[in-house]
Amino acid sequence: MKRSKHVAVLAVLLLAAACGRDAQPADQNAADAQPAAEQATAPAPTGLDPCALLTAGEAQEIIGEPVAGPAPNKSNSRICEFTIGQDGMSGTFNFMTDTYTADEVVAQLQGANVATVDVPGIGERSFWAPQMGMTQLNTFQGGNHIILTMLYMGIDEARTKDIVQKLMTRVVSKL
16 A cells, blocks of 8 residues: 555656646645745635544544544645555545635646536535546635545545545535
């Protein structure tokens, strides 16, 4: 699993590099790859603490496996990380918050040739934006952009999306 996780993170970093200096990250892990000067131009934090959006107990109730976290990302305070399964071996997911608008994010993703698919019924607007084998749901609510990205080994895409939708629905219900 560690190797798979490292490969997935490396793939995201390569995607960020390919998108160019002017592109802002639409994905949690891509923000880590930016130099500090570029991170300074990112949108202001939303005021939402990404580690306060969901508890491990709430996530475990939805996922049905042990969940560890939330743990703040060491290099980007807008990201909060969770691990799934015994010793985190089943997968990982994280939340990121910012103030991009839906139109800005869609334009960024389209510029990187990433197709989006609308997901009605969650927040003011939500859409899928698949990222290097990971499932990513972008949700907009009350001026906040919340991104939930999940890499879950051993389950199919439909089940992963079901879990991600349930996690995000829980988060939005608390805002």
